[in-house]
Amino acid sequence: MYSTQGKDSIRTRWSNFSRQYSIFIVLVMMFILFSFLNPNFLSVGNLSNVSRQIAVTTILAFGETILIISGMLDLSSGSVLALSGLISVIAFKATGSMLLAFIVAIVVAVAANLINALMVTKFKTPPFIATLAMQAVARGLALLVTNGQNIYQIGDYVNVGQGSIWFIPTPIIFLVGALVATWYILNQTPFGRSLYA
Missing domain, CATH: 1.20.5 (Single alpha-helices involved in coiled-coils or other helix-helix interfaces)
Incomplete structure (x- = not known):
């Protein structure tokens, strides 16, 4: 027994x-x-390269995780990321200010997602439809602004994706910060815990 x-x-x-x-x-x-x-x-160079490649997608996945837990979804995240990054680069090239470029990127992303939220909560648009529409709008704006061309000569802005602090790739630092923030929101705040209800 x-x-x-x-x-x-x-x-x-x-x-x-x-x-x-x-x-x-x-x-x-x-x-x-x-x-x-x-x-x-398992070489340092390859692991560093892989970590840079997965960082952005993983950060987006953190945001999608919060939405999925709450029963929602966002199809526009990739296109909004592209648009906010594009506007951020343009702001940096125009001003030379990395801080302003970051602020502009955040403002564009927040504005796009605020529109998504209003469409879903106020106008009762299904999340699939609302975010699909935003995906098309953000992608269209990005193509319109660039005329479908790549942007070159972005100076020190390249360090956001390709730089390192000591031996740690910059994207991984952003990734760890996003991971900690997501964990804290979901596990240590009333808002995060309410999403599981």
């Missing part, structure tokens, strides 16, 4: 552990597999 209960207890704990941390287990297995397939995969 004791042996059976012990096995059931171990099986239950393992089931709970694997359910809670399955994504991390898969991630570790992928790292192990890729390191065998390519010995350079």
Whole structure:
């Protein structure tokens, strides 16, 4: 009897552990597999490059996580990111101020998402439709402003995505900051806890 209960207890704990941390287990297995397939995969240079590539998408995923928990979704996040980044670069090229460029990016993103929120809450537009429309608007504005061309000669602004502080890539610093902020909002604030209700 004791042996059976012990096995059931171990099986239950393992089931709970694997359910809670399955994504991390898969991630570790992928790292192990890729390191065998390519010995350079775990090199500092490659890990730094991969971290830069995933940082922006992961930060967007944090915002989407909050929306999904609350039963919403946002299809416009990628296009709004592109538009806010574009306007930010233009502001930097015009003024040379990194602080102003950051402020402009935040204002554009907040304004776009405020419109999304008003469409959903005040005008009762389904989130799918509202954010799909914003996606089209943001993407169209970005193409209109640039005339479909790349922007070159952005000076020190390139350090936002390609720079490092000591040996830590700048995007990873933003990623960690966003992770901490998301965790705090969801777990330590009344607003965050109310989203789970």
